[in-house]
Amino acid sequence: MARYLVIGKSGQLAQALAQEGGADVHCAGHAEADLQDTKALGAALDRHLPKLVINAGAYTAVDKAETEPELCRALNVSGPETLARLCDTRGIPLIHLSTDCVFDGEKTSPYTPQDAVRPLCVYGQSKLDGELAVRATAARSLIVRVSWIFSHYGSNFVTTMLRLAETRKEVSVVNDQYGCPTHAPALARGLLQIAERVSVSGHNAWGVYHLAGAGETDRATMAELIYQSSLSHGGPVAQVRAIPTKDYPTPACRPLNARLDMSDTTRVFGVELPDWEEGLDETVQILTEEMKAS
Numbered sequence: 001m002a003r004y005l006v007i008g009k010s011g012q013l014a015q016a017l018a019q020e021g022g023a024d025v026h027c028a029g030h031a032e033a034d035l036q037d038t039k040a041l042g043a044a045l046d047r048h049l050p051k052l053v054i055n056a057g058a059y060t061a062v063d064k065a066e067t068e069p070e071l072c073r074a075l076n077v078s079g080p081e082t083l084a085r086l087c088d089t090r091g092i093p094l095i096h097l098s099t100d101c102v103f104d105g106e107k108t109s110p111y112t113p114q115d116a117v118r119p120l121c122v123y124g125q126s127k128l129d130g131e132l133a134v135r136a137t138a139a140r141s142l143i144v145r146v147s148w149i150f151s152h153y154g155s156n157f158v159t160t161m162l163r164l165a166e167t168r169k170e171v172s173v174v175n176d177q178y179g180c181p182t183h184a185p186a187l188a189r190g191l192l193q194i195a196e197r198v199s200v201s202g203h204n205a206w207g208v209y210h211l212a213g214a215g216e217t218d219r220a221t222m223a224e225l226i227y228q229s230s231l232s233h234g235g236p237v238a239q240v241r242a243i244p245t246k247d248y249p250t251p252a253c254r255p256l257n258a259r260l261d262m263s264d265t266t267r268v269f270g271v272e273l274p275d276w277e278e279g280l281d282e283t284v285q286i287l288t289e290e291m292k293a294s
């Protein structure tokens with residue numbers, strides 16, 4: 001039997017956990033374990049009897065959340081709270097994923113887990129409320145905040161930039177939003193190392209942690225690096241026009257500073273992710289090959 005049960009199957013992190021964890025991981029998508037279905041969640045826990053649960057399921061459409069806050073909150077607040085209760089009553093530790101969007105981005109240096117939170121959008125507020133609900137419900141829980149996940153799985157900023165370059169010569173991208181891009185496979189490996197640590201009895205450092213790729217960048221520079229890599233693999237390329245966020249209005253506000261300080265995670269778990277750029281070329285290579293084949 002798989003040691004770890006992952007909620008989510010088709011998402012970026014869920015697919016990366018399945019790939020990196022192999023037989024140790026069972027991913028239950030919404031067909032098996034819907035976050036809105038208490039019975040199904042309980043049945044999945046009782047069927048798989050996992051040593052630990054990782055909740056990689058969430059509502060992640062940041063802009064769309066502004067117009068469907070109920071669904072967003074059902075998946076990011078009520079679902080995780082239910083899951084936390086079901087895990088707690090069974091004595092199963094839970095790792096729940098959260099985001100840089102719990103911060104307002106006004107700090108001028110990377111955010112630590114102890115920094116004050118102030119979400120700017122519905123998605124960010126829902127993830128914060130989900131964190132609080134999980135922490136209040138399951139004593140043996142870890143909240144792991146991540147930022148800017150990219151991969152060849154699912155949709156993300158890298159897939160968006162490559163898709164746009166297929167039809168455009170120039171793409172306007174904001175150059176005043178800073179963050180730590182996180183390669184999903186590297187994140188999955190880091191989370192599995194943490195899972196290993198917390199599933200041994202005696203672990204007691206529960207709470208909030210940050211885990212993202214090493215290094216930092218802004219969205220426009222990230223887009224340029226995506227196209228540099230795409231060029232080297234014979235994929236689509238566009239000119240990046242760097243613009244300020246005020247000239248790129250979106251329904252939801254993102255924090256201008258989304259950089260996370262990971263030193264607690266390194267100290268407590270000995271886990272550190274590699275530089276985000278290491279995962280970028282691999283991701284772009286796979287995606288451009290897929291694009292050429294289709």
Ligand SMILES: NC(=O)C1=CN([C@@H]2O[C@H](COP(=O)(O)OP(=O)(O)OC[C@H]3O[C@@H](n4cnc5c(N)ncnc54)[C@H](OP(=O)(O)O)[C@@H]3O)[C@@H](O)[C@H]2O)C=CC1
Binds near residue numbers: 012
């Ligand atoms: N993407 C990003 O840039 C960032 C993401 N995060 C957080 O990391 C986590 C993983 O994100 P990511 O992998 O990118 O997400 P994706 O958007 O790629 O995937 C969403 C996941 O949610 C699952 N899901 C959707 N609805 C339900 C439901 N009703 N019941 C159960 N599962 C459901 C999907 O599972 P399926 O369809 O297989 O059933 C899918 O696996 C989330 O908590 C997210 O908030 C944090 C920071 C950055």
Ligand SMILES: Cc1cn([C@H]2C[C@H](O)[C@@H](COP(=O)(O)OP(=O)(O)O[C@H]3O[C@@H](C)C(=O)[C@@H](O)[C@H]3O)O2)c(=O)[nH]c1=O
Binds near residue numbers: 149
């Ligand atoms: C597509 C596009 C976006 N942008 C901007 C808009 C936005 O501010 C920024 C990122 O856009 P995206 O919509 O791709 O990324 P977004 O979905 O907002 O990414 C976020 O997802 C959630 C789930 C998280 O938790 C965050 O950590 C973060 O990764 O880039 C441009 O400037 N030009 C463009 O052509």
Ligand SMILES: [Mg+2]
Binds near residue numbers: 060062156
């Ligand atoms: Mg998005």
